[in-house]
Amino acid sequence: MDLDWVSYMRDKTGGWAIILSLLTLALACNGASEPVAEQLDKVVEPGIVEQGESEEVAVDRIAFMTTDGELFLVNPDGSEQLKLAGDTQVQGGPLGAVMAQPRDVSFFYSWPTWSPDGKKLAASLVEVTGGQPEISVQVIDVATGAATTVFRNEVPGLVAENAPHYLYWSPDSRTLAVLASTPQGLTLFAADTESLTEPTVIESGAPLYFHWGADGQSILLHVGDELKLSTRPFGASSGQLIDADPGFRVPALSPDGRHMAYMGTGTPSGSLLIAETGATGTARNALDIGFRAAFAWSPQGGDLAVADQQNSSAPTFDRLRVVPGDGGSIKTVAEGRIIAFYWSPNGEMLAWAGLDGGNREFVWWAATVEGGEIRELLRAQPSNDMLVTLSFFDQYAYSHSPWSPDSSRLVLAIVPNRSREGRNGSTPPGPSIFVVEANGASEPMEVGVGSLAFWSWN
Template sequence: MAFQGADGNIYTIHPDGGQLRPLTQDANLLDEESARVYGWPTWSPDGERVAFIATHREGQRVKHSLINLRLENSQRVETFSSTDSRPFYLYWSPNGSYISFLTQESDDVSLRLARAGSVVARRLERGSPFYFDWAPDSSALLMHVSGERLAVAKVEGQLEALSDQPGLFAAPAWSRDGRHLLYVTEEKDGRSDLVLAPAPGGQGGEPIRLLRFQGAIAFQWAPVGDQVAYIVTNDPDLGTFGPLWLLDVESGQKTQFTTDNPLAFFWSPDGRKIAYLVPELTTTRANPLSQSQVGLRLGLWVVEVESGERKWLAAFVPSRELLDMLPFFDQYAHSVSFWSPDSRQIVFAGRGEVGGVGVWVVDSENGQRHQIASGPLGVWSWR
C-alpha cells in the first residue's frame, strides 16, 4: 500500500509494516519559507505507478504539482505544475494510460487529462462541483458538472451533452460492461429517479428507472454482479444519509442492510462485503462532518452481502485527510481502495486506542488490527 507519512513524504509499505520504501525524501514541514509536503497518493490500476500531489512554498509563492512516479525505476515525471491552479483529486483511467485530475482555479474547478508519464496536461471541462467516472475501456468520461448538467467527454476531446436534468447526487457511474450509465434525474414532482441509461453510441436500449426517492442519494456499483448499494437522505443539508440499502438491478428487489446511518461505504473487491463508517459521537441533528476532528469518532463496520450479517471492527477518530474525503466518498470510491486486493483487510487513518494519528490495518474477518505507520492517509494498491 501507499501512505502519506507524518513527515510529509510518500511511502509504500507491506501491510505487516515491513518493506518500507520512501518515494519522496525531501519534504520539509518546519521551514515556513520553503515548506514542501506531498500528499494524496493514488495507485495506477496495474500497480506500477503512484501519482501524488506536491506543494512547495517558495517565499510568497506556492507551487502545486502533480507527480507521476514509476515504481520499477523510481522515475518521476512532473505532469502538471502551477502557482495558480491546485490539483486536489487524482483518478487513473482503467487501463492506466491516462491520469485525470481536478484542479482548483481562482473561481472554478477544471478537469484535466494527461497521458501516463507525460509532462503535458490538457483541460477537458470546467465547473464546480465536479464529479466523474471513467468508461471501462478508458475511451471516455461520464461527468456531472455544477449540479446542472451531465455529459460524456471522449479522451480526444469531443463532448456530448446528455439531455437529462440531474437530481441531487454527486458521483455518476459507468456500468462494468460499458453499455450503461447510472445517474440521477430530477422529476417534475420534485422527487428524483436513479436511472440506468444507455451509454452514447451503444446498444443499451431505453432508460430504466431503478428507484424513485425524495432527497439526495449516493450509490456505488458492485464490483461483480448487477447490484447497486446506496444511501438516501431526505435532508441533504444535514451532511449524513439514511440506512444502507442494496438494489438488485435485474429484479428490482431492495434489501436494507443497516438501521443506523453511514457517512460512507466501500465495496470489497470481490463484491461479498461492504465496509461502512458510522458516527459514534454526534450531537442530535448536528452535521457530523462539521464537528471538530477531536469530537468525531467513527465506527468501522462490515456487512456480508449474502447473509446481511454485520460486524463491528474498530472505532477511531479520523485524520483530517480522511475526514475531508468522506463527504465525497462516492467519488473517491472510483479512484482509491481502502480494501486489500484479496478483500480481507481494510486500511484507515486516524487516532486509535493509543498513540497519535496513524495508518491502521484491520482484518475484516477476525477484527485484529495494528498500526503500520504514522501518517494521515493510507490507500491500498489495486493488485
C-alpha cells in the same frame, strides 16, 4: 480561493523548526559516502533495477503519506517500509541500485494515487521556494522512485480541504485525470503520462464529479446541474445528456460500461434512474430514494449499492441498500447515521463508516451483501485527511481504495485514543495507519505513522 500557502505548509509540517532540522539532515546526507538508505532504519531497497525501467509491480502494497509531506510504501504486516518521496526520495543509483537520496525539504507530497497496474503512484507536490509556492502533479515509478512532472498549476489553490488536486487514473494506467483549481474555476484535465504532451482540458465548472468508463475512452460527468458524456479525443465540448438533480454528486457507470445510474430532473423526486450509457431516453426508475443519495455498482457488475437520506439537509445517510442486478428483491444492508460506504473488490461485501447514535463516535462496520452478520470493526476518529475522503467518498472510492485486493482487510488512517486527547495536559496523539480485518476476527494492526493510506489495486 485565496490561501496563505506558507501558513498551510507550516501547519502541515508542524512548524519551520522541523523544516530546519530536516534541512540539517539533508545536508548531512549529502556529505555521506554511503547510501542514505543504510542510515535510515526503515528505508529499504525494493530491488535492483535499471534506472528509468519499471520491471516491478506493486502487489498487495500500501501507500501512505505523513504529516511531514513524505510518501511511504509498506507491506500489510508493517514490514519493508520504504520511503518513496519526501525529504529523502528513492532514486536509481549509479549502478542501478535503488537508493534514498536527499531532497529539498520545501517539497511536500500528498494524496498518493495508485495506477491500476500497480507500477506508478501519482501525487500532488507543493514546493515552496523563497516563500512562493509551486504546485504540480508527479508520477512516481514505484520500482525506481523516478518522478515525472505531468501537470503544473497556473495558480495555487485547493479542490478540497488540504487537497491541491483530485487524481484519478484511467483504467489503462496511462491517462491521469487531474481536477485542479484554475483562474477559470475548477477544471478537469487529461494528462498523458507517457507522451507528456500538454494536458487537455476536459471540462470546467463547479461542482464537478466524474467517473471513467471501463474502456478508458469516455468519462461521465456531473458538472453544475448537467449530466455530460465526454469521449476521446478529449478537448471537444462534452455532450449534454440531461439536466441533473442536485440530490446526487457522482454518476455511476456499470463495470461493463453499458449502463449509467443517476438522478435526473423531470422525474418524480427521489428516483434513481438507470439508462443505457449516453441514451437517457432508455432510462427506467430502479429505486425510489430520498432527496439525497450516493450510489455505486459492484466492481463485479450487476448489483448497485445505494445510500440515501429523506432529509435533504442531513449530513449523513439513513440507510444503505443493494439493488440486485438480476431483478431480485432489494436488500437493506444497514440503517443508521451512515457517512460513507465502499464495495469490496470481489463484490461480496460492503464496508461503511458512520456515527454511533449515542456518543457520536466514528464506527466502521462490514457485512456481506447476501445478508450476513454486521461486524463492528473499529471505533476511532479518522485523520483530517481521511475525513476528506469520507466526505467525498462517492468520488474517492473510484480512485483511492481502502480495501485490500483480496477483499479481506481495510487500511484506515485514524487517531488512536482520540477520546483521551487533551486530558490532564497530555499531548494529543497524531494519526497512524492501521490494517483492519474485514471479518473483525483480530485487533487492528498499526503499520505506519501517517495521515492517509490507500491499498494497491493488485
